[in-house]
Amino acid sequence: MVRQADGLALHLERLAECRRCGHPEPIVPILSRARRPRAMLVGQAPGKVEISSRTPFAGRAGKTLFRWFAEAGLSEEEARDRIYISAMTRCFPGAHPSGRGDRVPTRDELELCGSWLDDELKLIRPALIIPVGKLAIGRFMGDAPLAEVVGREHAVEHVGGKSVLVPLPHPSGASSWIHAPGHRALVSKALELIGRRMRGLAAAALFLALAPAALHAQSRTDRWLGADKVKHFFTTALIQSFTYSVAQVTTRAPRSSLLLSASVASAAVGIGKEMHDRGSYGLFSVRDLAWDAAGAGAASVMLLHTRH
Numbered sequence: 229m230v231r232q233a234d235g236l237a238l239h240l241e242r243l244a245e246c247r248r249c250g251h252p253e254p255i256v257p258i259l260s261r262a263r264r265p266r267a268m269l270v271g272q273a274p275g276k277v278e279i280s281s282r283t284p285f286a287g288r289a290g291k292t293l294f295r296w297f298a299e300a301g302l303s304e305e306e307a308r309d310r311i312y313i314s315a316m317t318r319c320f321p322g323a324h325p326s327g328r329g330d331r332v333p334t335r336d337e338l339e340l341c342g343s344w345l346d347d348e349l350k351l352i353r354p355a356l357i358i359p360v361g362k363l364a365i366g367r368f369m370g371d372a373p374l375a376e377v378v379g380r381e382h383a384v385e386h387v388g389g390k391s392v393l394v395p396l397p398h399p400s401g402a403s404s405w406i407h408a409p410g411h412r413a414l415v416s417k418a419l420e421l422i423g424r425r426m427r428g429l430a431a432a433a434l435f436l437a438l439a440p441a442a443l444h445a446q447s448r449t450d451r452w453l454g455a456d457k458v459k460h461f462f463t464t465a466l467i468q469s470f471t472y473s474v475a476q477v478t479t480r481a482p483r484s485s486l487l488l489s490a491s492v493a494s495a496a497v498g499i500g501k502e503m504h505d506r507g508s509y510g511l512f513s514v515r516d517l518a519w520d521a522a523g524a525g526a527a528s529v530m531l532l533h534t535r536h
């Protein structure tokens with residue numbers, strides 16, 4: 229299986245070469261630098277500033293966006309490293325004919341570029357998606373009014389699976405939406421949700437990084453052979469035999485039922501002890517359970533060869 233970082237590196241190599249829309253040089257796709265992201269941001273399209281810097285959200289809109297992320301507890305560096313910055317189209321579409329801001333990508337450009345986003349959703353399978361601006365929000369949620377979707381989490385399904393979506397308005401300043409009463413509060417709420425989700429993802433990543441080390445440490449202190457393992461073997465063999473004998477005297481059930489009851493009792497005692505140990509010392513030993521099973525098995529064989 230191709231690892232996410234390798235798959236993404238290959239994807240970015242291909243995307244960098246894309247000239248499907250026939251934009252004139254030096255307009256080329258603008259790429260994200262995140263390599264092991266669990267979150268994705270989907271913007272509209274790069275602006276003129278990004279042509280020279282080759283960095284998404286490098287201009288005025290980026291300044292506002294990263295100021296917002298600071299509210300969510302993320303510095304610009306962290307956000308760029310941990311959030312894959314994608315867009316509805318990856319090349320600067322040119323200036324708007326009116327002279328105000330950038331041209332909105334055409335339907336053809338959106339269609340031509342859409343497969344790159346689909347591929348990224350499949351590769352990254354993001355836990356969190358942050359669509360920025362109406363065009364990106366519409367890609368996942370249809371034509372919903374911003375006031376109804378900003379400030380909330382939404383569960384969405386897409387080609388890469390399921391994600392939590394936290395939409396933001398576009399930070400370009402071209403729209404006056406954010407200045408309407410109550411709308412800045414919605415943005416603050418969205419940033420609080422993004423911060424919480426990003427902290428959860430960081431904690432999960434830390435746990436995954438540390439878990440193998442903890443298991444390794446446990447395997448060094450908990451050995452396969454030792455006095456405690458002998459105790460486990462004989463104690464469980466005793467429990468198995470005792471339970472079998474009590475059930476035999478009190479129920480006169482067939483051997484198979486007696487063995488089943490005895491095995492259930494032995495397993496319950498063994499697992500119960502490990503749960504107790506985990507609560508008291510933080511150690512749930514699979515090796516102890518293996519020796520418990522060996523003791524119960526040995527007692528069962530012995531019981532099967534005794535006369536009723």
Ligand code: SF4
Binds near residue numbers: 340
């Ligand atoms: S906008 Fe998208 S499809 Fe068009 S050339 Fe750029 S990367 Fe390729």
